[in-house]
Amino acid sequence: MALYKEQTLRIYNSLTGKKEVFEPLHQGHVGMYVCGPTVYSKVHLGNCRTFMSFDMVYRYLVHLGYRVRYVRNITDAGHLEDDADQGEDKISKKARLEKIEPMEVVQRYTVDFHNILRKFNLLPPSIEPTATGHIVEQIETIKLILQKGYAYEKNGSVYFDVLKFNKDYDYGKLSGRRIEDMIANTRDLAAQDEKNNPQDFALWKRAEPQHIMRWPSPWGEGFPGWHLECTVMSTKYLGETFDIHGGGMDLKFPHHECEIAQAEAGYGKSPVRYWMHANMLTLNGRKMAKSTGNNLLPDEIFSGENEILSKPYSPAVVRFFMMQAHYTSILDLSDEALQAAEKGYHRLMDAMELVEGLPESPASEVEVAQWRQRCYDAMNDDFNSPVLIAQLFEAVRWIHQVSEGKIRLSGEDKLLLGATLNGFVLDVLGLEKAISGSGQGQTLDGVMALLIELRNKARTDKDYTTSDRIRDALGELGIQLKDGKEGTTYSL
RNA sequence: GGCAUCGUGGCCGAGUGGCUAGGCGCAGCUCUGCAAAAGCUUGUACAGCGGUUCGAAUCCGCUCGAUGCCUCCA
Numbered sequence: 205m206a207l208y209k210e211q212t213l214r215i216y217n218s219l220t221g222k223k224e225v226f227e228p229l230h231q232g233h234v235g236m237y238v239c240g241p242t243v244y245s246k247v248h249l250g251n252c253r254t255f256m257s258f259d260m261v262y263r264y265l266v267h268l269g270y271r272v273r274y275v276r277n278i279t280d281a282g283h284l285e286d287d288a289d290q291g292e293d294k295i296s297k298k299a300r301l302e303k304i305e306p307m308e309v310v311q312r313y314t315v316d317f318h319n320i321l322r323k324f325n326l327l328p329p330s331i332e333p334t335a336t337g338h339i340v341e342q343i344e345t346i347k348l349i350l351q352k353g354y355a356y357e358k359n360g361s362v363y364f365d366v367l368k369f370n371k372d373y374d375y376g377k378l379s380g381r382r383i384e385d386m387i388a389n390t391r392d393l394a395a396q397d398e399k400n401n402p403q404d405f406a407l408w409k410r411a412e413p414q415h416i417m418r419w420p421s422p423w424g425e426g427f428p429g430w431h432l433e434c435t436v437m438s439t440k441y442l443g444e445t446f447d448i449h450g451g452g453m454d455l456k457f458p459h460h461e462c463e464i465a466q467a468e469a470g471y472g473k474s475p476v477r478y479w480m481h482a483n484m485l486t487l488n489g490r491k492m493a494k495s496t497g498n499n500l501l502p503d504e505i506f507s508g509e510n511e512i513l514s515k516p517y518s519p520a521v522v523r524f525f526m527m528q529a530h531y532t533s534i535l536d537l538s539d540e541a542l543q544a545a546e547k548g549y550h551r552l553m554d555a556m557e558l559v560e561g562l563p564e565s566p567a568s569e570v571e572v573a574q575w576r577q578r579c580y581d582a583m584n585d586d587f588n589s590p591v592l593i594a595q596l597f598e599a600v601r602w603i604h605q606v607s608e609g610k611i612r613l614s615g616e617d618k619l620l621l622g623a624t625l626n627g628f629v630l631d632v633l634g635l636e637k638a639i640s641g642s643g644q645g646q647t648l649d650g651v652m653a654l655l656i657e658l659r660n661k662a663r664t665d666k667d668y669t670t671s672d673r674i675r676d677a678l679g680e681l682g683i684q685l686k687d688g689k690e691g692t693t694y695s696l
Numbered sequence: 697g698g699c700a701u702c703g704u705g706g707c708c709g710a711g712u713g714g715c716u717a718g719g720c721g722c723a724g725c726u727c728u729g730c731a732a733a734a735g736c737u738u739g740u741a742c743a744g745c746g747g748u749u750c751g752a753a754u755c756c757g758c759u760c761g762a763u764g765c766c767u768c769c770a
Contacts, residue, residue: 376699379699379700379765380699381698381765382699385698385766386698453763456700458765481701483701483702483764486763489762489763490762490763491762528710529709530709530710533702534701534703534762535708536708538708540721541708541720543720543721545720546720547719547720547721548718549719554734582710590709590717591710593718593719594717594718594719596718598718601735605735605736608735608736610736663729668729672731675732684732684733685733686734687727687728687732688733
């Protein structure tokens with residue numbers, strides 16, 4: 205029997221503001237769409253957190269036995285410098301500045317994006333569609349919205365008529381905004397704007413002569429509006445109604461609000477059953493911004509080449525750090541916090557290594573099956589990974605106690621404990637075992653075994669000068685010796 | 697200025713009416729030739745001020761602060 209039949213998953217739905225029991229549209233199948241990056245620069249660490257959160261969501265759904273179609277797009281056209289349909293296309297601008305083709309920009313940063321996500325151990329989505337690959341579908345959708353009367357053409361551009369839409373539907377229901385407030389707060393610049401109302405947004409923009417990225421359309425040469433691609437591609441691959449739509453909190457308004465409006469205008473029904481929004485990542489208590497220098501690139505964390513952190517941190521440690529916070533909470537990254545996460549991460553992973561060799565007893569003194577359910581309870585409660593991790597550390601304590609002979613564990617429970625830990629740590633949280641044994645691993649192991657043997661010989665001979673010399677010299681090279689009950693091990 | 701999310705012990709971070717997660721640090725202990733590593737033990741904290749309640753970190757109001765979006769400004 206599939207796990208999802210015995211577990212009750214609840215998801216905080218941003219649309220209703222409540223935790224709701226998750227029931228997919230089609231039993232056993234889940235359709236999930238996540239707004240992907242605009243590939244005009246190196247992927248932002250905050251973006252990574254969002255995608256990592258939804259990777260965890262995806263992994264847990266798969267773990268529960270659902271067949272998930274996970275669609276995450278690549279925005280490679282139409283995303284303007286500001287979101288009020290002014291300014292330049294982000295990708296065109298970068299192409300102009302670097303004097304290369306827009307598609308070179310797209311290619312370069314798509315590759316970067318994939319590389320970074322692979323380091324963070326994110327699973328690839330089922331489908332990763334691009335905006336430029338769906339121009340035809342976008343034009344068709346614009347025609348549909350025009351035909352339904354919720355859009356108008358002006359000088360080769362097509363705009364969505366928000367006020368008209370709001371009469372028949374509810375614009376602002378996702379972000380809790382009222383159209384009256386928005387109108388009251390808007391400066392009157394109708395004179396220089398071709399939109400009927402400042403709240404209207406572009407479905408299609410006429411390309412100015414210097415604009416490089418352009419496609420023919422019934423309204424002349426132009427390019428699609430940013431909000432449209434997500435509506436078009438989610439509908440194409442997941443249907444007019446689908447289960448989960450995710451994205452960063454910063455996309456809630458206007459992007460997701462516009463997606464709802466486009467879909468409702470076109471198809472007459474709300475597109476998404478569960479809206480999920482991941483929260484922001486701050487750095488040393490402040491938002492990340494290139495202009496203030498309060499900014500970190502993922503690779504700068506891995507390499508340690510930055511002015512903010514005291515040392516490099518591996519992708520797995522950063523992932524563990526992020527998983528220790530709930531995805532709906534603002535998370536603050538700092539050197540101190542990463543150091544703490546690194547130690548905790550190693551404690552967890554080291555304990556997992558011990559499970560297999562634990563002594564077995566006829567009966568257990570701990571309730572492994574109940575603990576396993578507590579792990580599920582944590583994840584069932586809106587993917588509460590921090591509470592899950594707290595439960596995992598409960599198991600870490602047991603492992604050490606069993607290892608020291610203080611409590612007993614049956615062979616059956618040992619298997620269950622190990623399988624549960626592996627399932628949650630590796631499959632659900634997506635944490636990887638500490639990197640060891642690359643190309644040089646075996647050689648290094650051999651050298652270290654020799655040094656450890658020599659040092660232990662010196663110690664038994666009470667030649668502490670020699671033994672400490674070995675220990676200290678290795679320490680200076682960044683190799684730490686660990687004297688345990690079972691002998692000496694080392695770590696880099 | 698508007699909307700939204702939030703403000704928890706030295707740090708990070710769960711918890712949303714009574715049953716006080718977890719990680720890191722600190723301290724004590726065990727182990728050790730000495731250390732390190734590892735393990736064990738230990739913390740009644742919930743921005744401030746009012747209010748509701750038998751009882752609030754948890755509900756309500758106000759103030760202050762943070763983050764995002766919108767506006768303003770530029």
